[in-house]
Amino acid sequence: MPSKEFLDLFGPGPISIARAPGRVNLIGDHTDYNGGYVLPAAIDREVRIAFRPADDARVEIAALDFSEKAASDLKSLDAASVPAWARYPMGVASILQKEGHVLRGMRMALRSNVPIGAGLSSSAAVEAASALAFCHAAKLRIAPEELARICQRAENEFVGMRCGIMDQFVSLLGKSGCALFIDCQTLQHALAPLDDSKAQMVICDTRVKRELTRSPYNQRREECEKALAIIRQHLPSAATYHDLNVTLFKAQEHHLPDLLLKRARHVVTENGRVLHAVKVLRAGDLIAFGALMDASHASLRDDFEVSCPELDLLVDVAGRSPGVYGSRMTGAGFGGCTVTLVAPRNAADFAQEAAAEFKAQFGREPAVHMLKASDGATVESAKP
Numbered sequence: 001m002p003s004k005e006f007l008d009l010f011g012p013g014p015i016s017i018a019r020a021p022g023r024v025n026l027i028g029d030h031t032d033y034n035g036g037y038v039l040p041a042a043i044d045r046e047v048r049i050a051f052r053p054a055d056d057a058r059v060e061i062a063a064l065d066f067s068e069k070a071a072s073d074l075k076s077l078d079a080a081s082v083p084a085w086a087r088y089p090m091g092v093a094s095i096l097q098k099e100g101h102v103l104r105g106m107r108m109a110l111r112s113n114v115p116i117g118a119g120l121s122s123s124a125a126v127e128a129a130s131a132l133a134f135c136h137a138a139k140l141r142i143a144p145e146e147l148a149r150i151c152q153r154a155e156n157e158f159v160g161m162r163c164g165i166m167d168q169f170v171s172l173l174g175k176s177g178c179a180l181f182i183d184c185q186t187l188q189h190a191l192a193p194l195d196d197s198k199a200q201m202v203i204c205d206t207r208v209k210r211e212l213t214r215s216p217y218n219q220r221r222e223e224c225e226k227a228l229a230i231i232r233q234h235l236p237s238a239a240t241y242h243d244l245n246v247t248l249f250k251a252q253e254h255h256l257p258d259l260l261l262k263r264a265r266h267v268v269t270e271n272g273r274v275l276h277a278v279k280v281l282r283a284g285d286l287i288a289f290g291a292l293m294d295a296s297h298a299s300l301r302d303d304f305e306v307s308c309p310e311l312d313l314l315v316d317v318a319g320r321s322p323g324v325y326g327s328r329m330t331g332a333g334f335g336g337c338t339v340t341l342v343a344p345r346n347a348a349d350f351a352q353e354a355a356a357e358f359k360a361q362f363g364r365e366p367a368v369h370m371l372k373a374s375d376g377a378t379v380e381s382a383k384p
């Protein structure tokens, strides 16, 4: 609990707590920024921010996990003058103000048990918790869908990572026991049950660290845009990938150079897989769902080229393990985690087997987490 440390740092008085979870994406990667479909779940790993509004215009934030502090005046928020970790909360304050909201000064103390840099959206969780804290302190009522857009803007403009909206959206709107289907073009969304008595989510973290602002993530995004621009010359109705399906795409693919064809083919086929996945999940068909996860991994590996040997090995082991429905890399890739859906009675054996094969191949252990689909962000008063 960050409240005790908060009192030590900022003195006595009432405190509120904003909490926001990380996420795992079950299927639909590199589709959100292309106006496509995703199916993530919020997880039971979260960021907690103890906070209190102040009567000045300063934002002071303590990162308890690494004993650092950052401060800035609300009138001169600037990414260059704060440490990298503080750009997420400060960025949210900056965008809220740019959109005309009047904020109060804040004292904040932040703690997280979302693994950092593992592809489980620790940064989106910080943004979502900060957004709720700033809104609560200034008595702003902003719908969570809108808040997700503001958090995404903070990451795009203040941090410099051109992410889509999936992570922030599910951190704010996730529900316990459910995955969240999101149409990232219209922001329409719907829950789909993820029953953990039938399937356990096992997350294997390769601990291959990525820093997405410097990874080829932004480059992939540009490749998708280039491919779409070429398609649009021949099919003007294709304003985004939302307007394409596999049949329409096949009729145009000969216009694309090889590399752009692969990138666009991933996006178009992945969108189709997500739509199919929601249907089969609702029908309780975990075998069909798992097959779509496997196909998604192959597409991310071969067409989108964002996997790595460590992720591929974990997915291969899952493919040979009893009780596994499906497995894939999750999130941006270039390292990070796999998500595997496995029958609960086989989950521990799979985890052991994956860790052993990983160690034999790479000489070190992956981190393995058994996670549950959990509720999205909330604010509550801290107990005295």
Ligand code: GLA
Pocket: 028, 029, 030, 031, 032, 033, 121, 163, 164, 165, 166, 167, 331, 332, 333
């Ligand atoms: C990161 C981004 C998301 C999404 C995924 C890939 O997590 O933050 O917006 O693009 O990568 O699906």
